[in-house]
Amino acid sequence: MNPRGRFPPGYGNRGGNGPQNPNPNPNPNFYGRNPNQYAPRGNPMQSQQQSQQYQQQWARRSQMGGGDPGTSDVAKTLQSETVGPSSPDWKAQLKIPPRDTRYKTEDVTATKGNEFEDYFLKRELLMGIYEKGFEQPSPIQEESIPIALTGSDILARAKNGTGKTAAFCIPALEKIDQDNNVIQVVILVPTRELALQTSQVCKELGKHLKVQVMVSTGGTSLKDDIMRLYQPVHLLVGTPGRILDLAKKGVCVLKDCSMLIMDEADKLLSPEFQPTIEQLIHFLPANRQILLFSATFPVTVKDFKDRYLPKPYVINLMDELTLKGITQYYAFVEERQKVHCLNTLFSKLQINQSIIFCNSVNRVELLARKITELGFSCFYIHAKMLQDHRNRVFHDFRNGACRNLVCTDLFTRGIDIQAVNVVINFDFPKNAETYLHRVGRSGRFGHLGLAVNLITYEDRFNLYRIEQELGTEIKQIPPQIDQAIYCR
Structure with a gap:
């Protein structure tokens, strides 16, 4: 490795015109230092004693809180300036959220x-x-x-x-x-x-x-x-x-x-x-x-x-397609029983936040109205809403202003809301890809989640096909669901 770049001109034997430098092309801007130039004045023992006295006096003043009133402020300022991104203690100064x-x-x-x-x-x-x-x-x-x-x-x-x-x-x-x-x-x-x-x-x-x-x-x-x-x-x-x-x-x-x-x-x-x-x-x-x-x-x-x-x-990293932490169930119902079934789920499940998927814009608005009539808080979002309104709903739901959100597949892509632990497919999706993205809204970052699918007679072949394509098992919903599988 060439050390030339590591030393300033005149340092050691790399540059300058000092007595130790054998360099035939000395730096003309370098002036050698006389080692006797900086010899201590007076008696060295005396200066050492004075130094110790000053240190003792400074220590006493610091303990008593005396001295210049601005001194401690200056010290604090210097300390705060030294603890920045380049300080060795930078990690200690971070505002890390609770684990x-x-x-x-x-x-x-x-x-x-x-x-x-x-x-x-x-x-x-x-x-x-x-x-x-x-x-x-x-x-x-x-x-x-x-x-x-x-x-x-x-x-x-x-x-x-x-x-x-x-x-x-x-x-x-x-x-x-x-x-x-x-x-x-x-x-x-x-x-x-x-x-x-x-x-x-x-x-x-x-x-x-x-x-x-x-x-x-x-x-x-x-x-x-x-x-x-x-x-x-x-x-x-x-x-x-x-x-x-x-x-x-x-x-x-x-x-x-x-x-x-x-x-x-x-x-x-x-x-x-x-x-x-x-x-x-x-x-x-x-x-x-x-x-x-x-x-x-x-x-x-x-x-x-x-x-x-x-x-x-x-x-x-897809050894399997579905997340390990999401338990999947189906409930076999008739179309007219779906709202009643949803009401039962709300009363039995421990929901932090839930996302409920429908297959059309009209059904989203109708279902949101029904859920509100049942006495549960509910937002809805779909692609035909004004953008400002969409932004407001997304922001408020994300901040926990409401427990339930009814939506179309607009919300299946990448939306990351950590509090969502339950996804309900009020309308069962037509293909495996949509199903995978929908249920992936719960159980974010390795946490546990629950996916409940309301299946009608017409959906039965879709259910079987999606299970086969994803290599996963969607079980029949039991009378009681253990909270430990989606609330730990």
Whole structure:
């Protein structure tokens, strides 16, 4: 190793024109020091005694609380300044939330034992990670964070609720150059609610960084987004249609965007979104990095992968499709008995928060009205509502303002509300993929959850087919459900 860069000119025998330096090309700006120049004046023993006296006097003044009244304030200020991101005691100063002591399944506990500090992340990013309440990386985070930091493309499959969002947000925040005011990372998601949630996670994780995060979705003011893009933006989260619109207008400049992340990639690569995604990729540089994250990857993804990710790093943590902590039951009912059955479930189950799924917008509003008439608190949300109203419902339910939420499949994608421990399929879904995402709204991050499916005569074949496709068992509901299986 060449030590030249490690020493300033004139240090030791590396530079300068001192007597010890054999260097034939001395630094002309260096002046050698005379070792006798700094000899102590007077009697050295006397100066040592004076020094000890001063120390004793200072100690007595400190104990008595005397001296300059501003001295202690100055000391405190200096101490507070030294305990910052670069201080060795930085962890002790963090505002870490109370530890989550609930039972967790091996979906998130079966790790290699790595720590977030093992990835050599910025100190300010680590502070945000710990203050968010994260203790150790989950399996998907262990697998994807170090690979994403190398610049490789990634195709990652992991179960719902196992920490996929942080698995791509952490490397994205780490790789952003805060001093370069251009869009460097774009995160695409299929729904407006998921965009708001993901941008919030980015802001919380990066709160000690100077990273500017912007969220842009349909249903909001295009003018406001354009005005915001004239200010610095490093990380852009949004839905594909809106971001493509801004890119075509020349307002959203993506020529310096080195990382494209697609969450819920199977939905983004469905016929509904794929043409938009492909147009958007043409605005990115040729050497961009693409990360795809999802719980399911249908065959349609293969064509996209072959064209845009020739040699991705593949992560597959789906030894089974359903979460280990979710117990699944079905209740065989007639259509007209469903509301009565739901009433019984509300009275018998220990519900922290529940999400109730219907297959149409009309049924969502009708059911919400029925639940309110039964005397239970209830919100509802669907795609035909005004965006401001949707945002309000999502925010309030997330903050625990209401126990039950009735919704369409708008809410099946990525929505992470830790308090939800019960999911009820009032209308049984038509395919396995929708079922998997619906029940994944409970039992988030390895916690326990319960899924109850109301099955009519017409749904019986769907039930059997979904069991076969997912390799899971949906049991008949017992008269009494043990609280320990979904409330530990």
